[in-house]
Amino acid sequence: MRQTIVLNARQQQMLDRISQEGEVRIADLRELFPVTEMTIRRDLEKLEEAGSVRRTFGGAIFVGQDVALKERTGLLTAEKARIGRQAAALIRPGESVFLDGGTTTLQIARSLPAGMSVTVVTNALNVASELAGKRIPTIMTGGTLLESTHSLVGPIAVQTLAGMAFDRAFLGTTGVSVEHGFSNSNLYEAEIKQLAIRQSGETAVVADHTKFGAKVLVSFAELSGVQRIVTDEAPEEALRQACLEKGVQLDIAD
Amino acid sequence: MRQTIVLNARQQQMLDRISQEGEVRIADLRELFPVTEMTIRRDLEKLEEAGSVRRTFGGAIFVGQDVALKERTGLLTAEKARIGRQAAALIRPGESVFLDGGTTTLQIARSLPAGMSVTVVTNALNVASELAGKRIPTIMTGGTLLESTHSLVGPIAVQTLAGMAFDRAFLGTTGVSVEHGFSNSNLYEAEIKQLAIRQSGETAVVADHTKFGAKVLVSFAELSGVQRIVTDEAPEEALRQACLEKGVQLDIAD
């Protein structure tokens, strides 16, 4: 886990300013603060480590709570992108598709070509944001906003979902194991995932290889509960065998 | 209006890659494309003009549809921020509040102190994103995503809203005039605004001074239909008089 970075007064002031202006140049900061350019540069470096700011040539821009961006700079991006592309390739024109929250499902949205004739239903803010600019018809479920994942859950989400049917659902997961099936650490998210599976013709779980073998709080489906797993690396023998037996298609993204 | 920037095949490919990876270095691009560093740099410059990319030292990062950033660099930000603060000050702890889409209502969300004990209901993606990091309970209506404003509308939004009641609603508007009342250019958004007024104890319209006198397609309420207008400058005499007569409180942000 990344440790919290503590900011001094000047750095906090800088961050305030950058968040207000959206952008700042080092030259401007030098007039505002009686310190060397080098110190300002070090401050910005620190703010960048904290994830609040991104340095540009000669300055910095605010990224703040931009989840999307943070994810991109996060771990395993390349792998997730590959998984996303592979999963997106499953979608046929005209289909209605459910995408839930998570960094990997976001990559699916990102891989959809602009203007594609599919209808996407999602409970994830970042997925919706991504699709908003792509001329792809998008419907959000509504619901209570979860801070941790920026997804919508709870009774409103359930009610909306219950009235819909999808050709295909793509779900993220925190753990995949033979005994515990697919699991998630949040009960309410798990509820949505279960419902999505029920309302969908075919369900694919997207999961990078680090998820194999992990079990967390709530199991939202058994292995046999979904038709397909899209991942980046083949899992160990036991899991692979279990998938084979239970008729779960394993898609390894190349 | 900013004119559309046309990209050639290579630039489109670059953008695809940057949007997928989130970030790219010029050195990498040079291996991918058989052109000079200078040409790549010019390509990135063009992508930056188009607003899709931000150049960093030695590369570029994807910004894509980052609404937040665009708004900040947009017009009248300072005025809208003032309006937002003034409007946010109306909210009492414990209340349930509806915020609709728009750059000014976003400023209300931005002005709410983190952790405040209010429940916010919104149909706007950017408002929800803003609140997600602030430990403020947030509910989204769900609905069909409108590209133009990143807000949710249509039957799902209507149905969800119909089952709720607010202490307070804050609505953006495109036009305010004596005869046409409050108007909006999108029929579906107007429908949501009307419903929000109906479900809310008190409604405030937030509008900067440039909206005064303007009339656009759909009127979603008469002047007397709301209790309050929060703005940055007093409107002309006729409108001010009409507000006075119809019991609409005029709040000028300082």
Place this chain on the structure above:
DNA sequence: ATGATAATGTTAAAAACGAACATAATTATG
């Protein structure tokens, strides 16, 4: 074909960056 326009390449100077070390300020410790 030919001239105009746009795209790309080349070169050199300017700007920004990062590393290394020096110095000042702050904090910990005997």
Place this chain on the structure above:
DNA sequence: CATAATTATGTTCGTTTTTAACATTATCAT
């Protein structure tokens, strides 16, 4: 309280990246 250790800031300088200016090549319209 003095002094060592740590941290923050300043300075210098070499490296990298960027930009500007001009040269060349490709593309297009006439």
